[in-house]
Amino acid sequence: MLISRYSKPEFDPYGDNSPNEENAWWPAPSTDVPLQAVLALPGSKSLTNRELVASALASEPSLLRSPLHSRDSDLMVDALRQLGATIEAVAGASAFGSDLLVTPPEELLGSTTIDCGLAGTVMRFLPPLAALALGPTTFDGDIGARRRPMGPIIGALRDLGGDINDDGKRALPFTVHGRGAVTGGATTIDAGTSSQFVSGLLLAGARFEHGLHLTHSGERLPSLPHIEMTIEVLRARGVIVATPNVGEWIIEPGLLAGRTVDIEPDLSNAAPFLCAALVAGGSVSITGWPQATTQVGADLEQLLPLFGATVTRVGDRLTVTGGERILGVDLDLSSGGELACTLVALAALAETPSTITGIGHIRNHETDRLAALATEINRLGGKVTELPDGLQIEPAPLHGGQWLSYDDHRMATAGALIGLAVPGVDVENIGTTAKTLPQFPQLWHAMITEAAL
Numbered sequence: 064m065l066i067s068r069y070s071k072p073e074f075d076p077y078g079d080n081s082p083n084e085e086n087a088w089w090p091a092p093s094t095d096v097p098l099q100a101v102l103a104l105p106g107s108k109s110l111t112n113r114e115l116v117a118s119a120l121a122s123e124p125s126l127l128r129s130p131l132h133s134r135d136s137d138l139m140v141d142a143l144r145q146l147g148a149t150i151e152a153v154a155g156a157s158a159f160g161s162d163l164l165v166t167p168p169e170e171l172l173g174s175t176t177i178d179c180g181l182a183g184t185v186m187r188f189l190p191p192l193a194a195l196a197l198g199p200t201t202f203d204g205d206i207g208a209r210r211r212p213m214g215p216i217i218g219a220l221r222d223l224g225g226d227i228n229d230d231g232k233r234a235l236p237f238t239v240h241g242r243g244a245v246t247g248g249a250t251t252i253d254a255g256t257s258s259q260f261v262s263g264l265l266l267a268g269a270r271f272e273h274g275l276h277l278t279h280s281g282e283r284l285p286s287l288p289h290i291e292m293t294i295e296v297l298r299a300r301g302v303i304v305a306t307p308n309v310g311e312w313i314i315e316p317g318l319l320a321g322r323t324v325d326i327e328p329d330l331s332n333a334a335p336f337l338c339a340a341l342v343a344g345g346s347v348s349i350t351g352w353p354q355a356t357t358q359v360g361a362d363l364e365q366l367l368p369l370f371g372a373t374v375t376r377v378g379d380r381l382t383v384t385g386g387e388r389i390l391g392v393d394l395d396l397s398s399g400g401e402l403a404c405t406l407v408a409l410a411a412l413a414e415t416p417s418t419i420t421g422i423g424h425i426r427n428h429e430t431d432r433l434a435a436l437a438t439e440i441n442r443l444g445g446k447v448t449e450l451p452d453g454l455q456i457e458p459a460p461l462h463g464g465q466w467l468s469y470d471d472h473r474m475a476t477a478g479a480l481i482g483l484a485v486p487g488v489d490v491e492n493i494g495t496t497a498k499t500l501p502q503f504p505q506l507w508h509a510m511i512t513e514a515a516l
Contacts, residue, residue: 064158065281089466089493089504091482092511097345097385100510102336104349105159106131106326107358108499109289109305111270112139112184113296114324116192116266118165119148122151123321125165126153130326134159134498135182142189146196159502166260167321173198173241174511181498186235187216191267194225196241204235205374207470212235212427213467215252215260222250223264223271247271247316255281256427261312268314269302270459279310285397287423294333299324315507327353330360332500334405335476336510337363337383342484344385347510352381359399366402369394370409389413391456397421404473406430408455408480410448411440420453429498439466463487472498478505479507 111131116139118125130136134236140150147168155162173196179186186202203209214233221227228239247268254260261277261284268275284290293302294312300322303315328351340347353359353361364374364381371386391413396403403422410417425432433454437447438489445466446457465479468491475495482488496503 068210072107074319077363088489088491089487090108091466091490092477092508093486093488094343094511096343097349098340098343098510099345100336101348101380102506102510103158104328104336104506105129105133105500105502106157107329107331108133108135109184109292109331109358110296110326111136112182112188113262113266113293114326115139115143115150115163116188116302117319118288118321119143119146119294119469120270121166121167121319121321125169125321126250126323127165128155128323128325129159130163131329133501135184136184137441138178138180138185142179142185144176145177146189146200146407147172147191150173150371171196171241173200173239173294177207178205178491179204179235181208183211183257183259183428186211187263188266189263190216190220190227190239191225191245193222193239193241193265194227194245195219195243195267197243199237199238199240200238206471207429209235211235214258215254215256216263219252219264219277220245223247223275223427225380237271241314243272247273247275249276249278251278251280253281254279255283256424258284258286258289261290265293265297265304265314268475269297269317269319271316272334274316277314278310283397283424284310285421286359287357287398288357291331295357317480318499325356326375327351327356329499330356330358330363331401333360334363334402335480336506337367337381337399338405338409338480339483339510340383341367341370341385341409342399342457342480346382346384348382352356352376353504354379354381357378359401362402366394366399366406391415391417391458392419394419395418397420400425400428401473404477405480407436407447407454407456408477409441411445411461411481412484413456414458417430417456418449418450418453419456420466422454423452428473430469430474431485432473434476435467435469435471436477439474440481443481443488461485464489466490468492468495470495472496472500476503479503498509
């Protein structure tokens, strides 16, 4: 551990980050050898957790093939089991873990406590299920989870007939007093801080007695592709979903069918690996890339050429090849905020300035990501300025030093990307990548050593 070089930053968006034996430093590998890597990645966290919830609400069993096995998905599995679902590991073809057979309960049962960790999908997708269950369900999580906004889902559930005790905090911890049914009907929600509020209600809407008529009231609605992903999951299970206007959704009451689902690789987790081709030169390929998808990571195919990359696709393999230099960008990333950490790190290595906006909502993710990115890049000699809705990045020579992760998986992988070009970068707690990609350190080393898994 490199504790002697530690100095606490002026801004500390996640609380006490003092080094300790459980918070070790990971020397980010750097290289001046062009990459030639072909990688397979585990399943999408967003799809896995949506399909798990839909399977637990369905009228018959479902088989999820090649799902993600990570902290976020494990928390979802544990929570659904506590609510009465049976989830069994069965042999499958994935190199990253078993398939999952989900048998829904005859009725959802509360009288339990759900650990949300830092998983936004758990804390925002499951309160509607708890309202459908019999008995009280208490939701809590990591310290950082208590800072994440929950007011919109709490307020909407109350409008729809749910009984929730949050002591007026509009945040974790809170208790949902389930009555075995939710009236449903019309409600309005401001989902400007997270599209997960919409997805959480949509997933359960068909099980409400009168269905759901949900309207977004805020000025901005970030991450629309994630809502489209939720709608696609529901329609594939026979749920009738109408979208008469942008920001308005109507779900008819009815049953969700069981089904067999092949989970796509996580394209957002592909971002640091693909960006590595621009940073180190050479090329990186990801196998299993879907021909069509609702994942926001698919936007990398159009975004990375703006930074100077060449992107090609042959069959199910997407390949990114680095150019002679990294170019700055002027980018509105409102539909793909989960790519922001990686693309900001890439912009910090560019030869020309960048402005990345449309990402004010990521201040409410695992940490205040805008403040964290500015702090950590500037601590390494960068020149990043916070904007109300994004970041401005000026070219500056970077040097080695410590990169705090704030227990945020995207911050950890951003530090690894910068460390690929800047020797001497030590990333705090690389293990936090287990939130969505437990194999990240091994895959990263494999990419560099041409021993790709």
